[in-house]
Amino acid sequence: MNKKAIFLGECMIELNGDISSLDKSAANIKVNFGGDTYNSAVYFSRLANKKISTFFSTALSNDTFSEKMIERFKKEKIKCNFIRTDGKNPPGLYSIEINKKGERSFSYWRNESPSKFIFEGQKGKELIKQIKNVSIFYYSGISAGILDPRQKKQLIEIGSTANISAFDFNFRSQLHSDKAKNQELFKKINNNIDVHFISYDDIKELFGIKKPYEIFQILDKKNLIIVRYKNSFIYKNRSTEIKDIKVPHGEVVDMTAAGDSFNGSFLALMHNDNNIPIEEKILKAHLVTSEVIKHKGAIIEKDYMPKTNI
Numbered sequence: 059m060n061k062k063a064i065f066l067g068e069c070m071i072e073l074n075g076d077i078s079s080l081d082k083s084a085a086n087i088k089v090n091f092g093g094d095t096y097n098s099a100v101y102f103s104r105l106a107n108k109k110i111s112t113f114f115s116t117a118l119s120n121d122t123f124s125e126k127m128i129e130r131f132k133k134e135k136i137k138c139n140f141i142r143t144d145g146k147n148p149p150g151l152y153s154i155e156i157n158k159k160g161e162r163s164f165s166y167w168r169n170e171s172p173s174k175f176i177f178e179g180q181k182g183k184e185l186i187k188q189i190k191n192v193s194i195f196y197y198s199g200i201s202a203g204i205l206d207p208r209q210k211k212q213l214i215e216i217g218s219t220a221n222i223s224a225f226d227f228n229f230r231s232q233l234h235s236d237k238a239k240n241q242e243l244f245k246k247i248n249n250n251i252d253v254h255f256i257s258y259d260d261i262k263e264l265f266g267i268k269k270p271y272e273i274f275q276i277l278d279k280k281n282l283i284i285v286r287y288k289n290s291f292i293y294k295n296r297s298t299e300i301k302d303i304k305v306p307h308g309e310v311v312d313m314t315a316a317g318d319s320f321n322g323s324f325l326a327l328m329h330n331d332n333n334i335p336i337e338e339k340i341l342k343a344h345l346v347t348s349e350v351i352k353h354k355g356a357i358i359e360k361d362y363m364p365k366t367n368i
Contacts, residue, residue: 063106063195066189066196067197068204072090095229097303099136103134116172116173117144174206194223197213197225224255225248227319256283256286282336286320303340311351312353
């Protein structure tokens with residue numbers, strides 16, 4: 059039986075396009091699907107070997123958008139066994155605006171998203187049992203941020219049962235507005251995971267730190283912590299000393315899914331061969347990110363995937 063890698067979170071309807079002339083006339087907007095943990099699941103699925111199956115776990119409805127979303131998951135060879143489809147409303151929606159530097163700003167409409175109620179009711183209880191004790195479990199601060207306190211606690215507990223539990227806070231000011239409360243959430247989750255992916259820009263905004271190395275004084279030291287900072291990665295694995303590795307950066311068209319693609323790729327590399335050094339995994343995962351940011355949108359065509367020799 060294949061091992062299971064479960065990526066849990068919210069996949070949303072995405073609106074992406076230039077709206078600079080919208081005050082005068084209709085704008086050309088692309089409709090797509092997107093979400094941080096879904097993006098990571100795609101890149102994990104593309105790189106992972108055949109000994110593990112990729113699953114996405116979320117809550118949807120029986121509307122057309124939900125049906126199309128599930129078909130998209132299957133197209134990426136992501137299994138849908140742990141997706142609820144009994145929601146009362148369609149998936150949430152968000153828009154992306156991108157400036158000339160490739161930097162993004164977001165607007166969200168997700169108050170009634172079925173994902174906010176993923177562990178509610180009898181089907182929620184059944185889902186919790188189904189997604190415990192798997193090989194890899196990945197979630198994010200967005201996955202947790204949309205849930206009420208009881209479901210947050212359940213999500214953290216589920217993650218802690220996995221052989222390898224991984225997490226990226228993916229700080230969003232609209233979602234994580236209460237910084238004191240989310241600082242405590244961040245620390246609590248860190249105590250229950252094995253691999254912690256961190257963007258310095260996120261942690262700087264959440265904790266108000268001045269240097270990336272300060273995060274190692276805030277967090278528990280028992281897991282692998284990888285911090286993305288400018289043109290480098292700073293990392294620490296349990297009792298080892300803090301190290302950093304420089305990475306090349308080329309053309310930037312769109313930073314969407316830069317971190318998501320790295321996280322999914324790194325976890326796939328780690329699963330495929332956990333004997334290769336962390337530095338090599340980082341460099342190979344960054345190869346994927348370097349290609350992703352050359353293209354608009356979160357998911358690049360498979361033909362553009364770089365060869366990582368795994």
